[in-house]
Amino acid sequence: EERESQVSGLQPKQFGPSKSHTVQSLGSCSVYDLGQAEWATILEAHDEFMRRGSMERIFPTEDPEDKYSSLFESARYANLVLAKWLKEGGERIFQPSFAHLLPAWVPPVVSHEPC
Numbered sequence: 001e002e003r004e005s006q007v008s009g010l011q012p013k014q015f016g017p018s019k020s021h022t023v024q025s026l027g028s029c030s031v032y033d034l035g036q037a038e039w040a041t042i043l044e045a046h047d048e049f050m051r052r053g054s055m056e057r058i059f060p061t062e063d064p065e066d067k068y069s070s071l072f073e074s075a076r077y078a079n080l081v082l083a084k085w086l087k088e089g090g091e092r093i094f095q096p097s098f099a100h101l102l103p104a105w106v107p108p109v110v111s112h113e114p115c
Helices: 002-009 038-050 077-087 090-094 096-101
Strands: none
Touching: 038 077, 038 090, 077 090, 090 096
16 A cells, blocks of 8 residues: 555655765775765675576676776766775675774674585
């Protein structure tokens, strides 16, 4: 019922946390300075990576000028967030030795082994 109200425009969409940076300011911050919205994107990507099986991530990568960037008219905020995360350690950030650097509200990783 709530979803039907949102679709029909009778009820506003529920939005998550707002972005802590802009496309322009992402370049000068650390991955550890990102807010909840960005970490939600990172956690979702990490979760997908852990379930990847034999698949390989081709985009985004830690290289901002990778071969697929030219296929997009403009840089997408989520892709820039993920590229920053990958450049600053990617999945290694979730290892126990880095846990003290993560924001307190980032949930602990249950398993470090991919499915």
